[in-house]
Structure formats: C-alpha cells, structure tokens
Amino acid sequence: MSNPISLVIRSADQTRKAAVTLPATLTVEQLLQTTQQKWNLPGNTNYAMRLERTGQQLDPVTTLQNVGVQENDVLELYPILEAG
Amino acid sequence: MYMDSFIITDYGESRYDRHHLIDWWDQKRLKAARVLVAGAGALGNEVLKNLALVGVGNITVIDFDTVSITNLTRSVLFRESDIGLPKVQVARQRALEINPEIAIQAIHGDLEFNLGIGDVREHDLIIGCLDSINARWAINQLAYRAGVPWINGGIGVTEGEVSFFDPNTGAACYECSISNQMWERRNQRYSCQGMKRNLPEAAIPTTATIASIVGAMQVQQALLYLHSKTGLLNPGEKVFLGLNPWMAFKVQIQRQEICIAHDLTIPPTEQIKYEPSFVVEEILENLQKTGLSDPIIWLRNEVIGMIQCLNTDCSYKEEVNIPLHQYPESKLACPKCNYERDFEVIKHISLSSSGKSVTLEKLCLPKNEILHCATKKGSIAIQFCQI
Numbered sequence: 001m002s003n004p005i006s007l008v009i010r011s012a013d014q015t016r017k018a019a020v021t022l023p024a025t026l027t028v029e030q031l032l033q034t035t036q037q038k039w040n041l042p043g044n045t046n047y048a049m050r051l052e053r054t055g056q057q058l059d060p061v062t063t064l065q066n067v068g069v070q071e072n073d074v075l076e077l078y079p080i081l082e083a084g
Numbered sequence: 085m086y087m088d089s090f091i092i093t094d095y096g097e098s099r100y101d102r103h104h105l106i107d108w109w110d111q112k113r114l115k116a117a118r119v120l121v122a123g124a125g126a127l128g129n130e131v132l133k134n135l136a137l138v139g140v141g142n143i144t145v146i147d148f149d150t151v152s153i154t155n156l157t158r159s160v161l162f163r164e165s166d167i168g169l170p171k172v173q174v175a176r177q178r179a180l181e182i183n184p185e186i187a188i189q190a191i192h193g194d195l196e197f198n199l200g201i202g203d204v205r206e207h208d209l210i211i212g213c214l215d216s217i218n219a220r221w222a223i224n225q226l227a228y229r230a231g232v233p234w235i236n237g238g239i240g241v242t243e244g245e246v247s248f249f250d251p252n253t254g255a256a257c258y259e260c261s262i263s264n265q266m267w268e269r270r271n272q273r274y275s276c277q278g279m280k281r282n283l284p285e286a287a288i289p290t291t292a293t294i295a296s297i298v299g300a301m302q303v304q305q306a307l308l309y310l311h312s313k314t315g316l317l318n319p320g321e322k323v324f325l326g327l328n329p330w331m332a333f334k335v336q337i338q339r340q341e342i343c344i345a346h347d348l349t350i351p352p353t354e355q356i357k358y359e360p361s362f363v364v365e366e367i368l369e370n371l372q373k374t375g376l377s378d379p380i381i382w383l384r385n386e387v388i389g390m391i392q393c394l395n396t397d398c399s400y401k402e403e404v405n406i407p408l409h410q411y412p413e414s415k416l417a418c419p420k421c422n423y424e425r426d427f428e429v430i431k432h433i434s435l436s437s438s439g440k441s442v443t444l445e446k447l448c449l450p451k452n453e454i455l456h457c458a459t460k461k462g463s464i465a466i467q468f469c470q471i
Contacts, residue, residue, distance in 0.1 A: 012243075012333070013326055029263060044286065046217075046266050050335050057322070057335045060263040076333070078324055080266065081238030081245050083288035084127040084215040 002065055009035060012050075012078035024065035028058040035077055046080040099185070100139060108311060115141035115185075117310050120207040120232075122195050122223050123147055124171040126158035126290060127213035127237045130299025133160055135211075136179040136186060138307065143179070144207065146191040146199060147171045158292045196222040197385060197407055201229045202352070202452030202467045209309055210234035211302050215288070217262065217270045224258040227251060228348040229384075229454065233309065233319070234258075237302045239290045244298035247322035247337070248305055251349045255320030256337040259345040278386065278429075279413040294327065350465040352454050358470035360445035364433050367466075368440065376459040380434040381466070384455065385409065387430045387448050389439065391416075395423035405446040444468065 002024040009031075010017040016039050022031065032047050041047070049058045051067075052074040058067050069075070103109045117140050121131055124147035135143055151159075151166040151174055161178035162171070172190035179188055191198065196219075204210070204226050212223045212234055220236060227234040233250040236258060249257045262270075273281055301323070305316050317323060320339065325332040339346075356367060364381065371379040385407040393400040398421040404411065408429055418425050430439050430447065449455075454467045 012324065012331060013329060014331070029265065032263075033265070046263065046269065048261070048263070048335075050333070055334055055336050057261065057337050059338050059340070060265075079240060079243065080217075080261075081240045081243060082216060083239045083290045084123050084125050084213045084237060 005064055005069060006071055007064075007069065008072070008074045010074065010076055011039070012076050016077075022064065025063050027061060027063050028067060029060035031064070031075075032060065032077070046082075047077055048080055050076045050078060052076055099183075103138070108313065110311060111139060113310060114139050114307075117209070118142040118207045119144075119306060120204065120210045121145040121213060122210060123213035123215065123219070124175045125149070125155065125213060125215060126292070126295040127239065127299050127302070128171070129159040129161045129175060130295050131211050131213055131237075131302055132175050132179045132188075133182060134300060134303035135306070136183040136188075138303065139183060139186065140306075140310075141185075142187050144189045144191065144203075145172050145175060146193060146195050147175075148192065148194045148198075154287075158290060158295050160292075194410075195219065195226065197410060197448070198450050199226060200450040200452035200468075200470075201226065201384070201454035202469070203450075204230035204232055205454075207232055209306055211306060212236045213299070213302075217266050218273060220258055221262065221270065224249065224345055225348065225384075228257060228345045229350075231349045231351065235302050235305050235309075235317075236322075237298045239294045239298050241289050241291060242294060242327040243325065244294045244301075245322055245324045246298060246301045246305060246317065248309075248317040248319055250319035251346070253319045254339065254346075255318070256339040257320075257343060257345045260320075260340040260343045261337045274409060275413040277413075277416075278408045279411050279416060280409055281413050297325070297327075348456075350456060350463055352465040352467035354457075354464060354466040356466055356468050358444060358449070358451075358468040360443060362444045363440075364442050364444065364447070365435065365440040368433070368435050371457065371459065372435070376457075376461055376464065378434070378460050380432050380458045382432045382456045382458065383430060383447060384453070385448070387446070389428045389430055389442070389446065391425050391427040393418040393421060393423055393425050395421050397421070398423060400425075405448060407448050 004021045005024045006021045008019050100111045119140050149171050151162050161175045166174045170192040172192050176188045176190040214220050228251045231251050236247045238245045320337050322335045368379050388404050391402045400420045451470045454465050457464050
C-alpha cells in the first residue's frame with residue numbers, strides 16, 4: 001500500500017482551490033470526476049488536469065503515483081473546449 | 085548636375101506590400117499553399133477571413149450546415165440575407181470578395197463521409213474549426229491517414245484553446261487526449277449497433293471576441309508551419325487561454341502507445357481508376373496475382389447493405405447501401421409491419437467473404453478515397469482515383 005500524497009488542486013481560472021491528501025493509487029480520471037462533483041462543475045463539459053510543474057496534461061487512466069505527481073505538486077483543472 | 089538624374093518615380097502599391105516588409109515572410113510560398121478548413125462556423129469564418137487576407141492561394145472548406153440567425157453574432161462572413169444558404173457557399177463568396185486573387189473550393193458535405201483521403205493528401209495543412217469531439221476525432225483520423233498536420237481550435241465563453249498535431253512526428257495526436265468520459269459522450273451519438281441517434285445538438289455559449297482570438301492564433305500557427313518556422317506550438321502541444329480573468333498556459337499532451345491513429349499513415353502504392361460498377365472481387369484477385377496474397381480490404385466507414393424484416397410473415401428486404409453511422413436508428417423498424425429488422429454490415433472484404441461480389445458504388449466511397457488492405461506481405465493503401 002503506497003503512501004497518500006498531498007497536492008493542491010485548482011481551477012485554471014483560479015476561482016477554486018483545494019489542498020487535498022489523496023491515495024496515490026487514485027487515477028487521474030477518478031480525481032477529475034471527484035473534483036467535478038465537489039466543485040459542482042457543469043456535467044456536460046469534459047475536463048483535463050495539467051501538472052503545473054511540467055506542463056503535462058495528465059493521462060486520465062494512469063494513477064497519481066505512476067503519472068509523475070510529487071508531494072505538494074499543483075494540479076490545474078481546465079475544460080476541454082468543444083465549440084467552434 | 086547629378087541632381088537631374090535623381091528622379092523619384094511614383095510606383096503603384098500592391099496588395100502584399102506590408103507583408104514584403106516582414107523579413108521571414110514568403111508571399112509566393114503562401115500563394116502556393118493548400119489549406120483545408122474543416123468547419124465554417126464561428127472559428128471557420130475567422131480562419132477563412134485571415135487566410136484570405138494573408139493570401140493563402142488554395143483553400144478548401146467543408147461544412148454540412150446552413151447559415152442560421154444564431155450564427156450572425158460570431159460569423160464575420162455571414163449576413164442576414166444568407167440565412168438558409170450553405171455556410172461553405174457564403175463563406176467562399178465573401179472570402180473571395182476579401183481577396184479575389186485566391187482560389188477556394190467549397191464542399192457542402194460531412195467530413196466523415198464526403199471527404200476522400202486522396203483529396204485530403206492534396207493539402208499541406210488542415211485547420212479544424214469543429215464543434216464536437218466526434219468531428220475532431222474524425223478529422224484526426226483523416227489527417228493521420230493522409231499524413232497531413234492539423235491545427236485544432238476550440239472556444240468557450242471567454243476561454244479558448246489551440247493545439248497542433250503532426251502525423252509525421254512521434255508526438256501525441258488528438259485521439260491520444262480523448263478520455264473514457266469523452267469517448268462515452270461521443271458514443272452516445274450512436275446506438276449499440278452503431279446507427280445514428282437523433283439527438284439535438286447542444287447549443288454551446290460562445291462570443292465573437294474569443295472566436296476572433298482563437299481563429300487568429302490558428303492562422304498564425306498555420307503561417308509559421310507553412311514557412312517551416314516554429315515558435316508558437318510544437319506537435320502535441322496545446323495553448324489554453326482565458327480572458328476573464330486573463331490566463332494562458334501551454335500543455336504537453338501525452339502520446340498514448342495504444343493509440344491506433346498513429347498506425348494509419350500508409351502512403352498509397354496502388355492506384356485504381358474508380359468505376360462504380362467495378363466488383364471488389366476483381367480488385368482482390370488482381371492484387372493476389374501481383375503477389376499480394378490473401379488481401380483484405382478494410383472500409384473506413386462500415387456500410388449497411390441489406391436490411392431484412394425478422395417477422396417471418398413479412399420478410400421485407402431492403403437494400404440501403406449507406407454508411408452505418410449515417411443510418412438513423414429511428415428507421416430500423418420495418419416500414420411495412422413495424423417489426424424489428426436485422427441488417428448486414430460490410431466492414432472488410434476478402435476473397436472468402438460472402439460479400440466479395442459487391443460493386444464499388446455500394447461501398448459509398450467518397451471521391452479519391454484511399455483504403456487500407458491487409459496482405460500477407462503487410463498492409464498497403466489503395467487509392468480509388470476519381471477525378
């Protein structure tokens with residue numbers, strides 16, 4: 001069992017921010033869904049998570065421990081924009 | 085005395101004089117460039133306007149939609165008198181008014197079904213101005229099959245994104261970034277059997293200001309690419325920006341090793357003149373004779389052939405020959421007795437297939453389509469030339 005990991009999650013427009021401690025086995029997709037629910041974000045929008053330290057968009061199916069997230073990292077939630 | 089020979093002559097200005105002052109700008113290169121614009125909505129309008137202004141010489145635009153009154157708040161090329169007309173027709177006409185020195189081909193059709201890979205290959209670059217995940221997935225498939233880079237744009241109310249994908253590199257493609265949640269939403273468009281569901285298109289709020297900015301950034305990325313310059317986006321990168329509050333950041337999309345789009349780029353080695361009455365079996369036999377044994381031709385879009393009523397008292401048969409994803413789920417019930425119907429889908433054809441005697445006409449191939457063919461010697465691509 002791996003240790004939990006402490007992170008800061010914030011929305012790209014910085015209107016929402018939370019310091020969280022999460023199981024390292026959580027997938028990015030699970031984190032996305034939980035964040036979407038907790039912050040009551042529109043259900044008809046898809047979101048992605050960016051690791052601020054590297055600028056990488058995190059692969060949704062990968063766990064936090066395998067995606068390169070480190071203690072006290074900042075993850076930024078931003079919408080996938082569909083309109084054109 | 086030499087003052088007499090110093091004569092200032094007035095020379096006429098030309099359209100591109102200000103461009104000539106830019107040291108890296110090559111107007112001839114832009115004149116020779118061939119750019120495909122997918123979508124003629126808010127972003128498509130901005131992109132076409134800018135491509136016309138900068139003098140990109142050969143533009144193709146594809147869109148299946150017509151102008152509606154709600155387009156008039158964000159679409160610089162449309163007027164109230166255009167309502168009901170095909171967007172591509174109006175956009176072409178207005179862009180030519182901006183710059184009559186360029187050529188624009190307008191295709192009023194669906195990029196998923198009406199654009200052949202051979203025609204896509206005729207372009208240097210694709211600019212995606214689309215409004216759904218499915219359409220972006222479709223253009224990504226076209227781009228990777230054709231080996232042509234593409235620039236994606238997306239807009240919200242005050243947020244925008246631009247990303248760049250190049251099949252000629254090992255960087256991530258659009259499909260690499262599609263999450264399970266996005267696939268699920270995309271798949272809601274189709275029934276379990278793959279038929280089209282009649283879902284109303286969701287109206288997404290956007291404004292002219294963000295469309296102008298994102299469209300301009302897409303064309304700036306195109307200008308850099310066409311001049312073989314970098315500086316804005318590298319392949320697999322996305323820039324995200326917000327206007328309220330201001331923010332901008334870049335994202336590196338991760339390449340997914342399991343993403344099959346990267347294996348689609350196969351240059352065509354076989355050219356076959358398209359004849360509607362040509363039987364696929366003959367093509368397969370000819371391939372076999374040239375040493376390409378056990379050929380299997382894979383369709384890009386599965387096609388429904390025969391639909392038959394399952395009611396034994398009715399047994400009504402109907403030959404539809406239409407791509408599966410285009411056939412409405414609501415039409416599946418038997419028109420005679422309203423009973424459930426079963427249908428055959430053609431996905432691939434080999435010499436052992438029961439449907440090998442099908443003609444090319446019934447496969448609903450777009451003009452200049454390129455299909456992949458698996459053989460014992462590996463996969464090849466066949467172009468069905470139809471000029």
